[in-house]
Amino acid sequence: MATQKLYAGAKLREIRARLALTQKSFADKLGVSLPYLNQMENNHRPVSASVVLALAQEFGLDVTELTVGESERLVSDMREALADPVFAATSPPLADLRLAASNAPALARAFLDLHRAYRQTHERLASLDEALGREDASLRPSPWEEVRDFFHYCDNYIDAVDRAAEHFATPGGAPQDITRTAITALERRGITVTFTDQPETRRYDPATKRLTLSNRTAGPTQRFQLLLQVALLTQNELIEATLDLARFATPEARDIAKIGLANYFAGAALLPYRAFQAAALQTRHDLERLADLFGASIEQVAHRLSTLQRPGAKGIPFFFVRVDQAGTITKRHSATRLQFARFGGACPLWNVHRAFESPGQFLRQLAETPDGVKYLCLSRDVSKPGGAFLAPVKRYAIGLGCEVQHAPQLVYADGLDLKGHFEPIGISCRICERPACHQRSVPPLERRLKVDPDRRGLLPYEIAE
Structure with a gap:
């Protein structure tokens, strides 16, 4: 080949x-x-x-x-956008998309922005009952999507914030009691930290300089929320400078991104880069052991593994995703060639959907995408109790994985035949090229269909070659 x-x-x-x-x-x-x-x-x-x-x-x-990086993501995103029926008569070859992503990435992103604006317009026209009589019914880009794409195209790694968090957590390179370090940093600013039986996870009162955290939440959540407040109060100048460079289109997007950067600082301080990376290698990326070592949750550990993209000190390229019980992707990031659907849910053949059926267990899957790339996929359900009998429980499933050549560095590959059968998965049905998938929900938009009323196979139609 x-x-x-x-x-x-x-x-x-x-x-x-x-x-x-x-x-x-x-x-x-x-x-x-x-x-x-x-x-x-x-x-x-x-x-x-x-x-x-x-x-x-x-x-x-x-x-x-x-x-690996922006070019691959741009190609994947453009392919998905071009699968929209509005482009039915236009099908640029893959080579052209790669050239556009490599030679003119700004133009490619402008095309994606335009397509997103078109989709939003179409969705609003389909639900006029929400817009009729409103003065602010004019189309605006979704702030949430704008922020999501900012992190997406930064490889979910913000160097200045990551290094600041590492310095805070390990001054001089020595690990510290992160809870004590955080509380001390706030007390130096005259802020009192208390833990009560309140339903709110975190509440800060600037007038009284009192930060209150809920005893109902788990330890990793308490530590994360404590560090998030540290970021907002002690790293504001750095965060604002990063936001200035990002140049978000709306104040709402900037506000959302500020919380996102504070979240990033919290995760990077809880799991400081070099110490966490060394532990990940030593434990062969055992999520449970890493969670115990750093006082973090399984989800926090999995997400952090996908952000180890520091130049000159990169970890294994992982993808990370979180889905709800309806299959909707609520978090996504990929440092691999696997890119998630920007709209709708993930492939139903992916093991992340089966995690809800086996609570508390790690599920392993050897999977292959239509481009021929093979992955080791890991999934597990994660529940977030409300801390009281009548409090709602949030239920999600997380997926973590890497390309199969990195699998021997993961404890989860032990006992698997890495040269055996790989299950076929895709990104989403409308851009998946597999002709005979028994779980296909809609036809592929880039292929012609043949319908024979006298025959019925896996699907009520055949996909033309």
């Missing part, structure tokens, strides 16, 4: 700009001619193996930066 050529012009330009080098200086360090570098940066030539080697030797570059 022919090896796929690597075109990474936009990434090369980004690396050169980061190093503040001219094209001539960069070409000299890579051992190539100036015209050759220019052709690579404009994707007229693929990045050669010698250039990849020089990037690693000269600049200590993690070469996975060239192959």
Whole structure:
């Protein structure tokens, strides 16, 4: 099988700009001619193996930066958008999408923004009863989606915030009692921390400078909420500077992102990068042991594993997802080539949906996506009790996984035949190319259908080749 050529012009330009080098200086360090570098940066030539080697030797570059990241996500997102019936007469080849993602990522993102605006307009027209008589019925981008995409395209890793949290949690590199450290940091600002039997998880009163946390919540939740408040009160300048750089379109998106960055700080302080990464390697990524070591929840540990994308010190590329009982994705991130559907639920053949059937157990699955990439998938239900008899219980399932070549580094691969059968899964039915899936809910929008009233197979139609 022919090896796929690597075109990474936009990434090369980004690396050169980061190093503040001219094209001539960069070409000299890579051992190539100036015209050759220019052709690579404009994707007229693929990045050669010698250039990849020089990037690693000269600049200590993690070469996975060239192959995994924004470009793959842009291609996946554009394919899903182009599967919309509005583009029925337009089907750009995959090679064109890859060129657009590599050569003109800003244009690709603008296209996705335009398609999202179209979808929102269509949805509003379909429910005029909600908009009639409202003065503010004009279309605005969803702040929630805007923030979600911000983290998505940052690889869910915010370097400045991550390092600040690590410094807070491990000053001088030595681990600290994070609860005591957090309370001390607040007390230095004149803030009193108390724990009561209140139903609210966290409440801060700026007038009295009193932070109250609920005794009804589990220890990991208490610690996380304590650290979140520390972020809001002690890291405000850093968070605001990060928000300024992000340039969100609406005040609502900025407000949501501020909470998101405070959440990020809390998770990174609870599970500081280098200490957590070392423990993950030592325990072979055993989520239960890591949760015990750091006083965190299974979900917090799984989410943190998917964020270990620090340049020069990257962990295993994981995907992480959380779904509710209706199959709706409520959290998603992927540092792998697996990308989740932006709209609707996940593939029903994926084991994350079966986690609700086996509470308290880890489910393992060897799965293969339509592009031929194989994964080790792990899922488990996670429940969040309300702390009282009549309090509602939140029920979710989480999924964590990596490409199969990394599986031997996970304890969950033990006993599995990594060269055996892999279950077929997809992203969502409307863009899945598999012709004979027994769980298909809707036809693939990019393929023609054949309907024979005298025959019935797995589906009431056949997908034309």
